Amino acid sequence: MLDSRGRPRRIVSTMLERHRAVQQLRAEGRSLRGISRELHLDYYAVRRYARTTDVSQLLVKVTQRRTKLDDYKTYLYQRYCEGCSNASQLFREVRDQGFSGDRSTVNAYIRQLKLGTIPPPPTWTPPKPRRALRWIMTNPELLGAAAAQGLQEVRVLCPELDATVRHVRAFAGLMREHDGDGLPDWIAQIRAADLPHLHQFADGLERDQDAVTAGLSSPWSSGQVEGQVTRAKLLKRAGYGRANLDLLRIRILLRG
Incomplete structure (x- = not known):
């Protein structure tokens, strides 16, 4: 405190x-x-x-709220015990590992270590659910070293989560490779796994399987259309109560 x-x-x-x-x-x-x-x-x-x-x-x-530095405190404490107390150097090291916070955060933590006002960090702290979800949904090739290590530790401790990661990444592979024909096999694997949270997702895919298969197989995306719809909604809300349909039409056309 x-x-x-x-x-x-x-x-x-x-x-x-x-x-x-x-x-x-x-x-x-x-x-x-x-x-x-x-x-x-x-x-x-x-x-x-x-x-x-x-x-x-x-x-x-x-x-006890988690911060961006929590995943790196064990490393910082270890380096501090090894004799490295240069906060700038330690900041560069954790930044290279994926730390996205400010230098002042690392400076403050090292200062506390020097003052002896905080205990050593625990050997392992479970990540926030949102952070773990971000690790799972990120391409493994784009994960930093600390994030990859954190995800691996979570997967070892939770077999169900480990299976979920494998299935999620398999589905991502279908999307990247435009492999719509592989969808039935992926759904069959989900049915065989004891993962109720993915069964509901598979049910939704099966209800419109032809459309999902076509979407996975096609190199085209509806992202451009969705982006234009979002832009139109933004302009509409910006002028809500202050502009009529004619002005909205002009703004959409001129900003196209």
């Missing part, structure tokens, strides 16, 4: 003060909306503070 200089994080002290104030006013019999007006806080935030007697439950959600 400390910042990069070893001081208590501002958000922690703010939450502690707000929780104390809400609990005190609530004990006096004040209504939630009355407390909201007096403290100038959102009603739902006041309700959350009022319903939570143990403030640590709220602090956990804030202080």
Whole structure:
């Protein structure tokens, strides 16, 4: 709960003060909306503070949020223990591994290591579901070293996810190679696997299999059409309530 200089994080002290104030006013019999007006806080935030007697439950959600640096902290800690405490050098190393954050983030973490205000990072931290999904949906050839390693660790720990990755990448191969004829075999493999989350997707493909097969086999895409539809919707919403159909038509044609 400390910042990069070893001081208590501002958000922690703010939450502690707000929780104390809400609990005190609530004990006096004040209504939630009355407390909201007096403290100038959102009603739902006041309700959350009022319903939570143990403030640590709220602090956990804030202080244990994952950051872009989490996947690289083990590497940074290892390099720091090896004697490398140059934050600029370490930033370049993790940047080459795929880190997309700022140099200041690495500087702050190394500063905390020097001050001894944080414990060593865990040997392995499960990734956020959204991050794992991005790893799965990315072409393996485009994954950075850290992302590829993270995905491999997840696949080893979860056989179902490992099978899902194999099937998703197989379907991506059908799309890249325009292999519509391979769709029935792919669906059959999904049926044989104990993966209910993919069965529903396969059901949708089977309901319109001829169209899906044609779409996979053709080198043409509807992306251009979808892009023009999106552009027309954007122009329409930008002039909603301020322009008529004639002006919309002119804007679409002139920006084509």
